[in-house]
Amino acid sequence: MSETNPGTWLIEELRLKIVDLLDLIDIRPEEIDPDGPLLGGDLEIDSIDVLEMVMMIEKDYGVRIDNREIGEKVFVNLRALAAYIAENSRESCG
Amino acid sequence: MTGPPIIISGVGIVSALGTGPAETRKALQTGWVATRPLSLFPTPDDRPLPVGEIRNLPMPGVFPRTHVITRMAARQALEGVGPAPDAVVLGTTTGGMSTTERLIRQGVGDPQAYRFHSPASVSQNIAQMCGCRGPVLTVSTACSSGAVAIKIALELIRNGKARRVLVGGTDGLSRLTYYGFSSLQLIDPKGARPLDLDRRGMTVAEGAAMLLIEAGDPRKTGIEILGAGLSCDAFHPTSPHPDGAGALAAMSSALDDAGLTDQDIDYINLHGTGTADNDLSEARAVRSLFRLARPPLSSVKGAMGHSLAAAGAIEAVISQGCVAGQWVPGNSGLKTADPALKLKPLARAQNAPVRTVLSNSFGFGGNNASVVIGRSTSNHRPAAAGRRPLTVLGSACITGAGHADQTYNRFAAGKSCQGMLPAAEIARYLPPKQVRRLRRLPRLALALAQQAHLDSGRKGMPQSIFLGTGWGALSETHRFLTGLFDSGEKFPSPTDFIGSVHNAPAGQIAMMTGATGANVTTTGGNCSFEQALMVAGLLAGGETKNALVLGVDETHEHFSRLLDPSCTAAQAPSDGGGALVVGPGLEGHGVCIDLAFYSGVIRCKGLITELVNALGRPQRINTRFGFVLAGIPAGDRPQGAGQLHRFRELSGFNGPVIDYRKLTGEFASASAVAAVAAVRFTAAGHIPGALCGGEDRRLKGKGGLVLGLGSCPTAMEVARR
Numbered sequence: 169m170s171e172t173n174p175g176t177w178l179i180e181e182l183r184l185k186i187v188d189l190l191d192l193i194d195i196r197p198e199e200i201d202p203d204g205p206l207l208g209g210d211l212e213i214d215s216i217d218v219l220e221m222v223m224m225i226e227k228d229y230g231v232r233i234d235n236r237e238i239g240e241k242v243f244v245n246l247r248a249l250a251a252y253i254a255e256n257s258r259e260s261c262g
Numbered sequence: 263m264t265g266p267p268i269i270i271s272g273v274g275i276v277s278a279l280g281t282g283p284a285e286t287r288k289a290l291q292t293g294w295v296a297t298r299p300l301s302l303f304p305t306p307d308d309r310p311l312p313v314g315e316i317r318n319l320p321m322p323g324v325f326p327r328t329h330v331i332t333r334m335a336a337r338q339a340l341e342g343v344g345p346a347p348d349a350v351v352l353g354t355t356t357g358g359m360s361t362t363e364r365l366i367r368q369g370v371g372d373p374q375a376y377r378f379h380s381p382a383s384v385s386q387n388i389a390q391m392c393g394c395r396g397p398v399l400t401v402s403t404a405c406s407s408g409a410v411a412i413k414i415a416l417e418l419i420r421n422g423k424a425r426r427v428l429v430g431g432t433d434g435l436s437r438l439t440y441y442g443f444s445s446l447q448l449i450d451p452k453g454a455r456p457l458d459l460d461r462r463g464m465t466v467a468e469g470a471a472m473l474l475i476e477a478g479d480p481r482k483t484g485i486e487i488l489g490a491g492l493s494c495d496a497f498h499p500t501s502p503h504p505d506g507a508g509a510l511a512a513m514s515s516a517l518d519d520a521g522l523t524d525q526d527i528d529y530i531n532l533h534g535t536g537t538a539d540n541d542l543s544e545a546r547a548v549r550s551l552f553r554l555a556r557p558p559l560s561s562v563k564g565a566m567g568h569s570l571a572a573a574g575a576i577e578a579v580i581s582q583g584c585v586a587g588q589w590v591p592g593n594s595g596l597k598t599a600d601p602a603l604k605l606k607p608l609a610r611a612q613n614a615p616v617r618t619v620l621s622n623s624f625g626f627g628g629n630n631a632s633v634v635i636g637r638s639t640s641n642h643r644p645a646a647a648g649r650r651p652l653t654v655l656g657s658a659c660i661t662g663a664g665h666a667d668q669t670y671n672r673f674a675a676g677k678s679c680q681g682m683l684p685a686a687e688i689a690r691y692l693p694p695k696q697v698r699r700l701r702r703l704p705r706l707a708l709a710l711a712q713q714a715h716l717d718s719g720r721k722g723m724p725q726s727i728f729l730g731t732g733w734g735a736l737s738e739t740h741r742f743l744t745g746l747f748d749s750g751e752k753f754p755s756p757t758d759f760i761g762s763v764h765n766a767p768a769g770q771i772a773m774m775t776g777a778t779g780a781n782v783t784t785t786g787g788n789c790s791f792e793q794a795l796m797v798a799g800l801l802a803g804g805e806t807k808n809a810l811v812l813g814v815d816e817t818h819e820h821f822s823r824l825l826d827p828s829c830t831a832a833q834a835p836s837d838g839g840g841a842l843v844v845g846p847g848l849e850g851h852g853v854c855i856d857l858a859f860y861s862g863v864i865r866c867k868g869l870i871t872e873l874v875n876a877l878g879r880p881q882r883i884n885t886r887f888g889f890v891l892a893g894i895p896a897g898d899r900p901q902g903a904g905q906l907h908r909f910r911e912l913s914g915f916n917g918p919v920i921d922y923r924k925l926t927g928e929f930a931s932a933s934a935v936a937a938v939a940a941v942r943f944t945a946a947g948h949i950p951g952a953l954c955g956g957e958d959r960r961l962k963g964k965g966g967l968v969l970g971l972g973s974c975p976t977a978m979e980v981a982r983r
Contacts, residue, residue, distance in 0.1 A: 191698045212695055216499065219446055219756035226754045234447065235536075 178250040186246075189224055190217045202247040218243055225249075229257045265420045265643045269478035270488045270635070273429075274338025275467035275579045279566045282338055283583050288827050290580070291611045297453045297465045299565050302435050306751050313452040314467025314567025315435055320479040326358035326378050327434030327468070329387050334662060335430060335470040336388050336474070346393035349416040349424035350355065350385055350862075352400055353407025353431035353699045355571045355763055357381035361437040361792025366740075367747045378980030380733065381764065384432060387538035388472075392428060396861030399793050400786045402571070402734070402764035404625030404900040405533075407431050408471065409574025409633050410782060413490035417800040419477050420644065431575035438739075440569060441746055442759035445830055446500065454536035454568065455595035457545075457607045463710050464535040467567025473582070480643075485585050487578075488522065488618065488634040490646070492801070494727070494781035495628025496772040499541050499760050502624060506547030510531075511778065512630035513551050513620060518756035520634040520643060524552045528636075529590045529614070531577050531621040532607075534561020535568050536595070544622065545603035560608045564595030574623035574631060581619035581635040590614045616769060626760065627769025629781055640951040652799060652844035652854030653807060653983070656718025660688070660712055661838035663928055666713040673925050673939050680836045680927035682817060684778045696774060699757055701737040701825055704840055705967075707767035708774055710812050714841035715775070718808075721968035724843055726779035726802055727768045729974040730794030732787045732930020733825055734764040736818035769816065779807060786862065787826070788895050790815075791840070791934040792976040795857045802846050813934025815840030822928035827897025828928040836927020840934030842941065851963070852983055853939065853944045859977035869975045870905050874912045877977055878966070884914045886981060888964035890919045891936040896928045898972025905971045912954035918954035933970050933978070939968040940980040 183197035207213050221243070222233050230252050233239050236262060242252045268361060275282065278288040278296035290294065300310035301317070321330055330354070340347070341737030347930030365375050377383065382400040389398045397418070401411045408431020415429035433439070443449055443466050450462035474488055495508035502509065517523060528531035530552075531782050533544055562580060569576055584590055592610035599607055658666040662681025663673070668717065671678050688705040689697045691712060697705055707729065715723060738761030746754045760766065765783035771779050779802050783792035791813025802809040817837040822829040829835065842855065859876040861869055877883050890909075894902030906919070922939070927933040944966055949959045 193694045193698050215501070216699070216757060216760060222447070223445065223753050227749065236447070247637060 175254060178254055182250055183248060185224060186221065189220060200246055204246050206243050206245050213228055216221050225253060229253050231256045264265045266477040267480055267643055268416055268419055268475050268640060269484040270473050270475055270487065270582050272339040272341065272343040272474035273582055273925045274335035275471040275576060276316060276334045277566050277569060277576060278316055278467055281334065283579060287583050290562060291589065293325055293610055294596055295453065295565050295594050295682060300440060307868060312447050312465050313435060313440065313930055314465055316468055324876045325360040328356055328358060328432055329384050329436055330784060331470040332384050332388055332432040333391060335472040336392060336428060339472040339474045339578065340392055341429060347426045347428040348394065348641065348933040349396065349427045349491055350389045350394050350398045351411045351427060352385040352388065353402055353411035353571045353574065354381040354384050354400065354433055355402050355407060355581045356433045356436050357384055357441060359438050360434050363743060364435045364744050373824050373827065378673045379825055380785065380787065388428065389863055392789065394428065394863065395866060397423065397796065398862030400784060402783050402785050403629045404627060404763050404765055405568065405570050405573055406623040406625035406629045406631040407571035407574065408576065408629035409623035410492060412578055412633050413492055413631060414485060414800060415475055416487050416490055419475065421800055426474065426476040428472055428474050430470065431572040432470035432537060433468055433570040433572050435468040437532050437746065438742065438762065441751065441754035445754040445756040446760055449630060450536055453595060453851050454564050456534035456536040456564050457541050457593060457599055457603055457605065458596050459600045459790050461536045461538065461541065462673065463537050464563065464920060466893060466919065467569040468571035469572040469576050471572055471579045473575065473578060483637060485582050486638055488636055488638060489516050489520025490631065490633045491519055492780040493629065493630045494778050496627050496773045496776050496778050498765065499501065499769055500626050500885055503628065504543055504544040506543040506550065508628050508630045508778065509544050509547035509624060510550050511621065512632040513547060513622065516632035516634050517619065521640060521644065522634060525554065526639060527557050527620045528616045529557055529582050529584060529619045530559035531619055532561040533622040534563055536563060540624065541603060545605050548679060549604060552798040558590050558608050558614060559605060560591055560593035560766065562591050562864065564593060564811065576634060577621045577623065578825060581621045584619055588613060589618055590616060622728050622886045626763050627773065627781065629765060629769065648654045651854040652802060652846065654842050654853045654855055654941050655720060655845050656714045656843035657841065657938040657941050658713035658717055659838065659840040659935040660706060660710055661935060665709065665871035666717065670939065670942060674950040674952065676754045677924055678836045682835055683836050684703040700770065701735065701761060703735045703737065703814065704761065704770045706814065706816060708770055710814060710839055710841035711771045711775060712808055714810060714843050718843040720808065720866045723775040724808045724810040725777050726807065727771050727777050727781045728794040728798040728809060729768040730790030730813040730931060731764060732783045732785065732790045732815045734785060735761050735766055736816055736821040738762040739820055740821050741966045742862055743859060756849045757930040768803050771810065787974065788930050788972060789860065789862060789970055789974045789976050791931045792860050792970060792978065794856065795978065796860055798844065799857060802844065811844055812839060812841035813931030815929045815931045817929055828895040831896035832844060832928035833922055834927060837929045838935060840933045842937065853941050854981055854983055855941065862974060864973045871912060873975055873977050880914045880943055883915055886966045888917050888961040889943065890915060890917065890941055891922045891966065891968045892919055893923055893933050893970045894921060895923065895972045902971035905975060909969065918949055918959060920953050933968060936968045937978055940968050944980050
């Protein structure tokens with residue numbers, strides 16, 4: 169939506185990072201639907217990819233996702249992931 | 263045909279619980295939990311996770327931690343039990359990793375400093391310490407390594423390859439395992455509570471255990487290794503099959519091997535790591551096998567943590583102690599058994615009549631092993647399982663020259679195959695989604711498996727995998743360590759950790775092909791492929807089951823020159839490997855391959871005389887073999903050239919001798935490429951003229967020899983049926 173909406177920026181950024189980090193074959197960043205399932209769908213992202221994303225999110229945004237229960241909620245789709253990062257990141261707190 | 267009883271005549275054990283079987287038993291009987299926050303190295307957040315660490319370990323001399331604890335366990339096992347063992351089989355994954363980590367972090371560039379890096383350096387060290395003249399085998403199948411080693415040792419004796427084997431498993435704590443399992447979110451911050459309702463994961467630990475096992479006198483009684491079984495989930499790199507299908511197959515196979523039924527088992531020593539998935543899948547497997555009544559069962563990993571490659575051997579020693587002392591350990595850490603598991607683990611140790619124990623060990627790559635230990639209840643003792651030599655049904659090789667036929671054709675034309683194929687080219691014919699996370703070594707392994715299967719023309723895929731690799735997945739290991747140190751030990755990569763284990767490529771092959779039989783990765787520098795061939799000869803069995811035997815190595819721009827002296831001396835970096843689809847026994851026509859000589863002992867005098875004698879002396883050598891492919895590693899050039907001269911002298915062999923590393927380039931499993939070439943020359947019935955100075959030379963029904971020279975001489979025979 170507008171440039172002031174951090175969620176949109178974050179979604180764009182995460183799309184780029186995920187494609188690069190996970191070496192997703194034949195997938196362009198914009199093809200990741202923010203509301204589509206992140207796991208088990210066409211992207212073929214699996215549990216090992218999720219762990220790799222967990223590391224990246226902690227490293228780049230200072231947000232820890234260190235148990236299965238939180239992980240299951242956060243990795244539902246890209247929008248939920250971006251929202252969780254926006255809510256919990258150090259930058260947004262500051 | 264009945265084999266001899268395989269008696270356990272010595273045991274040694276070192277873990278967080280203590281040193282020696284008596285201390286270990288006392289700790290387990292009192293229910294002591296030995297896991298404590300890590301003290302071995304500082305962690306960035308100052309909140310170290312609990313580990314099973316051996317406190318106050320004396321570290322004399324230059325040896326890394328794994329070597330030190332293995333030596334302690336080996337000394338205990340050999341104390342007062344007579345002459346040196348005639349074979350050593352050791353399961354380990356970390357080798358000298360704790361030292362390598364420090365060297366990498368400090369940027370040390372002297373190859374000499376890395377001489378204890380490899381898992382095989384531990385087995386070599388033990389063989390030298392106890393005066394063993396070989397064979398020495400190193401098994402690296404992640405957390406099942408120790409139990410897989412026991413199965414191999416058992417078959418060495420059953421096959422008459424050895425009478426006394428020192429066998430075990432070992433892994434010292436390292437950053438790789440501590441941070442690696444942490445990155446997978448598999449660690450319980452409160453310490454492992456296997457089978458508990460509130461379990462959150464495992465506890466990483468260290469330890470070593472060794473057993474001296476030997477062919478015993480059938481008239482005397484003793485505690486025996488009664489049987490063992492292997493399987494592969496062929497499902498996922500790290501997660502077990504949810505139904506426990508692979509675990510069930512390994513347990514059933516072990517019972518069959520021992521000639522027992524589930525009702526004969528008095529105690530089950532569970533793998534029981536404490537992770538949600540492992541415990542659930544293992545419970546399902548146990549319930550499927552033990553339908554009528556279940557014996558007492560427990561996991562000891564709540565007390566001592568999970569000592570990874572050592573666990574199978576540690577738990578074999580504990581199981582032996584249970585039979586000897588008529589007791590069973592409790593499941594430390596258990597408060598409320600998880601009702602979903604539908605098992606009743608023993609909360610505390612107790613005295614119990616124990617004649618037989620089933621001990622489970624499962625690992626990454628879906629690699630499963632079960633061992634049955636106890637006093638024999640019948641006279642059923644199986645003879646050798648494997649049938650040698652192996653019939654070759656298909657072959658493939660990859661080098662810098664390209665895929666299968668590109669490499670073979672260039673080799674046969676006497677042209678250099680040196681160099682490294684780009685990673686994308688290696689994966690050209692592989693499913694893109696399967697390889698996206700894979701780096702160099704698993705890509706090479708998958709491509710070789712695919713191409714050898716295609717060459718075999720068989721519909722069914724090979725069911726067992728035997729993979730030899732000199733140095734393992736160097737790209738993943740190096741990336742993991744540098745990524746860890748670059749991030750101040752904060753951000754270890756789970757993908758690189760999973761890929762760093764030596765058996766990850768063989769696990770990937772199983773997933774691609776659906777191979778649910780034995781899945782064994784051997785390692786040991788230039789004779790790793792030969793080790794895989796030996797294990798295939800011991801284990802590949804069954805009426806119609808084919809196996810894949812392959813040797814594969816990658817060259818890494820930083821790591822290889824530090825680890826492999828031949829890579830340091832090489833003209834150009836090269837890598838690749840070779841693969842054979844083999845069938846058991848002597849069925850049909852075609853070409854057979856057999857490992858005729860293997861010692862595995864470094865720098866032992868008189869080995870070439872032994873090698874010539876093992877091949878049947880000059881008369882048989884000149885009657886049976888029309889060519890020799892000689893592998894002289896660049897790092898061992900003067901020694902290897904001298905050995906070749908000695909071979910010619912002793913054997914009187916005057917046929918073509920091809921110095922094949924000049925064609926393949928320098929990498930540890932170059933002998934697998936040579937084996938493929940030898941098979942194809944023998945099948946074609948001639949040696950290409952380009953390799954023997956002129957016209958094609960007819961073999962007139964003869965086969966060929968592939969000699970490995972240098973610090974670890976070997977001989978593979980290739981012959982027509």
